[in-house]
Amino acid sequence: MLTDEFGREVTGVRVSLTDRCNFDCVYCHNEGLGDTRGPMDPQDDEMSADDVVRFLEVAAEFDVDAVKFTGGEPMLRQDLEEIIERTPDGMEVSLTTNGTFLPGRAEALVDAGLERVNVSQDALDPEDFAAVTKSGAYEKVLEGVEAALEAGLDPVKLNMVVFEHTAGYVPEMVDHVAANDGLQLQLIEYMPELTGKPEWNVDIERVHDWLAERADEIEHREMHDRRRYWVSDGSSGADDVGSNAAGRGMVEIVDPVENPTFCANCHRVRVTHEGYLKGCLNRNDDLKPMGEMTKPEIRDAFREVVADRVPYYGEYMVRNDDGEWEINEKYLEEYAGA
Numbered sequence: 001m002l003t004d005e006f007g008r009e010v011t012g013v014r015v016s017l018t019d020r021c022n023f024d025c026v027y028c029h030n031e032g033l034g035d036t037r038g039p040m041d042p043q044d045d046e047m048s049a050d051d052v053v054r055f056l057e058v059a060a061e062f063d064v065d066a067v068k069f070t071g072g073e074p075m076l077r078q079d080l081e082e083i084i085e086r087t088p089d090g091m092e093v094s095l096t097t098n099g100t101f102l103p104g105r106a107e108a109l110v111d112a113g114l115e116r117v118n119v120s121q122d123a124l125d126p127e128d129f130a131a132v133t134k135s136g137a138y139e140k141v142l143e144g145v146e147a148a149l150e151a152g153l154d155p156v157k158l159n160m161v162v163f164e165h166t167a168g169y170v171p172e173m174v175d176h177v178a179a180n181d182g183l184q185l186q187l188i189e190y191m192p193e194l195t196g197k198p199e200w201n202v203d204i205e206r207v208h209d210w211l212a213e214r215a216d217e218i219e220h221r222e223m224h225d226r227r228r229y230w231v232s233d234g235s236s237g238a239d240d241v242g243s244n245a246a247g248r249g250m251v252e253i254v255d256p257v258e259n260p261t262f263c264a265n266c267h268r269v270r271v272t273h274e275g276y277l278k279g280c281l282n283r284n285d286d287l288k289p290m291g292e293m294t295k296p297e298i299r300d301a302f303r304e305v306v307a308d309r310v311p312y313y314g315e316y317m318v319r320n321d322d323g324e325w326e327i328n329e330k331y332l333e334e335y336a337g338a
């Protein structure tokens with residue numbers, strides 16, 4: 001297993017299979033890849049299935065035991081089933097998708113070896129959903145969630161970015177997952193780092209406080225030290241503390257912004273659709289090419305990207321005398337022009 005200079009073992013990889021998307025969400029960071037708009041057909045710059053599989057085989061040599069496929073919209077890749085099928089044995093395979101292509105395809109993904117899915121759903125109202133995603137596909141997303149559950153994926157996590165446009169939906173979404181077996185909710189702090197618009201921020205601590213009041217039980221996940229809140233479905237009357245029966249739901253908060261604890265527990269390396277390794281979501285100055293993607297080249301690049309990994313908050317970004325975050329000069333010099 002490879003460990004970076006800050007003692008963070010790399011146990012997972014997040015592979016962006018494309019930067020194309022059928023949505024145009026107003027908040028989208030596109031995993032640091034830029035604009036999702038553009039042609040929807042397969043593009044020449046995307047890693048082939050063979051490249052992705054070769055990369056995963058090398059990652060497995062380094063004891064990486066989980067892969068997340070993301071994008072853009074990863075389900076625009078027609079070879080997704082093939083890629084999942086060819087993922088090395090023993091590697092947990094999960095997918096983050098906007099859900100629109102799950103109807104009719106969820107079962108094939110499960111047959112290929114998909115174990116978990118996260119579906120982005122930012123609202124419980126078609127109009128607000130359309131305003132956030134610039135798409136009218138709300139019904140398709142609900143059908144997608146249903147298709148994932150029917151295909152046996154459990155849990156199905158709903159991803160909701162908490163920002164000005166969606167904050168009002170948090171209580172309703174929490175009730176929704178508490179009342180529906182198989183669903184969990186992931187509340188993601190809006191990250192303005194790559195998209196701008198810091199004015200859309202919502203104080204995520206207020207959401208933590210509200211959930212702490214609402215929850216029966218609070219857990220800490222090793223990854224990123226994320227907090228998980230177990231909530232009961234008030235409407236079903238199943239609100240006994242400690243109840244594990246139906247009528248309880250899990251809500252996890254993903255709060256990376258200005259959070260050194262989150263970054264100190266970050267165990268993933270990313271891969272862009274073009275086949276560059278990336279040590280941190282928020283940075284584009286540490287991209288490492290993998291050459292022609294032969295195994296020796298992939299091995300070397302993987303070792304290098306891990307060696308250069310730096311926790312973003314607390315190290316790459318540090319607080320100045322006024323308490324504001326600024327780039328640590330040390331890293332600015334090191335990576336300038338990279």
Ligand SMILES: Nc1nc2c(ncn2[C@@H]2O[C@H](COP(=O)(O)OP(=O)(O)OP(=O)(O)O)[C@@H](O)[C@H]2O)c(=O)[nH]1
Pocket residue numbers: 068070094096118159186188191254256266268281282
């Ligand atoms: N800054 C930062 N944000 C992250 C990180 N991991 C997840 N996020 C945010 O959370 C979003 C959703 O994450 P997902 O792709 O659904 O997966 P996940 O929650 O990290 O992983 P699982 O819970 O294991 O499925 C990402 O696109 C980011 O916006 C991370 O390591 N750093």
Ligand SMILES: C[S@@+](CC[C@H](N)C(=O)[O-])C[C@H]1O[C@@H](n2cnc3c(N)ncnc32)[C@H](O)[C@@H]1O
Pocket residue numbers: 021027028029030031070071072073074096097098118119120159160161188189190191192195
């Ligand atoms: C970039 S998308 C790619 C996968 C797929 N298209 C989807 O939307 O699920 C992955 C996740 O990033 C989240 N995300 C995008 N921009 C974000 C931002 N600025 N802040 C926080 N999360 C964001 C989305 O909500 C989604 O759950």
Ligand code: SF4
Pocket residue numbers: 021022023024025028029030036071072073098120133
């Ligand atoms: S669906 Fe995902 S990739 Fe597409 S615009 Fe929305 S957040 Fe970005």
Ligand code: SF4
Pocket residue numbers: 256262263264266267279280281282310311312313
């Ligand atoms: S180091 Fe980068 S990728 Fe890891 S948690 Fe922090 S911001 Fe996210």
